[in-house]
Amino acid sequence: MSSTPVNDKLMVGIDIGGTKTGVALLNFQGEVIQKKYFPTEYQQGERNLIERIIECFETLLDLAGSHTDAVRSVGIGVPGSVDYETGEVLLAPNIFWKNVPLGQWMREYFQKPVFIDYDTKASALAEQVRGAGKNAQNLAYVTISTGIGCGLILNGKVFRGKNGTAGELGHVVVDPQGLICHCGNRGCLQMYSSGPALMVHAKKALQNQASSLILSLAGGVDLIKPEHVIEAAKLSDPLALTLFHTSMNYLALGISHMINILNLELIILGGGVLRGAESMILQFIKEKAISYSYPVAQNCVRFTTSQLGEDVGIIGAGLLPGYW
Secondary structure, eight states, X not given: OOOOOOOSOEEEEEEEOSSEEEEXXXXXXXXXXXXXXXXXXXXXXXXXXXXXXXXXXXXXHHHHTOOXXXXXXXXXXXXXXXXXXXXXXXXXXXXXXXXXXXXXXXHHHHOSOEEEEEHHHHHHHHHHHHSTTTTOSSEEEEEESSSEEEEEEETTEEOOOSSSOTTOGGGOBSOTTSOBOTTSOBSBTHHHHSHHXXXXXXXXXXXXXXXXXXXXXXXXXXXXXXXXXXHHHHTTOXXXXXXXXXXXXXXXXHHHHHHXXXXXXEEEEESGGGTTOHHHHHXXXXXXXXXXXXXXXXXXXXXXXXXXGGGHHHHHHHHGGGGO
């Protein structure tokens, strides 16, 4: 966290994720003054999560020795589509939200300007302003986490599309007869390349295979997590490598389509699945995505990983009001 003294200009950044939610106080340069993360636990309902966000915010204000009058704006990143005029979350499949009046609830509490956007768009903004995307005019921030998300910066600005759904990489259909996604379609990319997808496919494979380092690392089939599959792949376990290659190959293919269609100059990879395996995942996706891309487009695209780590979402959310 920044050692910058608290003054009378604070921004609040809130990042609601499928697994965890973060709340931060930031200065106007986007530097984190205080922050806290806690489990999202969306199963407890929308109101419960909002109450815990507000409680967390009040705790951070106390820690910073500040007060609500110092807050100038509130930015919120959510894992789903938003009505930008009202702040209503239209659909957030990974936390099972539909038509949730988040903007109304937050404005009633904060009595401040509240800006809500797709979390990956906020993250793309954060990387462009403070992270790996400085000076890049056309980039994609791709997160490999509870889902597969993508935020786009085109011609130097956050690109939302007609109604905010631009960048729905995770819901590109890669198998029309495939698994049913939370969004209602079949065969979406995130059903094969996200963290939970790695876990599900590993458990299914191990029902018919007795030995694998995945089992040794997890301690049992029911205890398998995405990081066990990644760690076993790093140790060259055959099953883990097969799962890893299949999963990341699908993702690389999806990224190559974006490179071809948008002529991107930079792809930034982020998300929890990368933790501890950044170089392996970056190298694999880079090689595959470039090999699948149009030859001329290959020459100008670079790949890197996030410079802001887990804070990318809260920083991007906090910056939203200044770049709306």
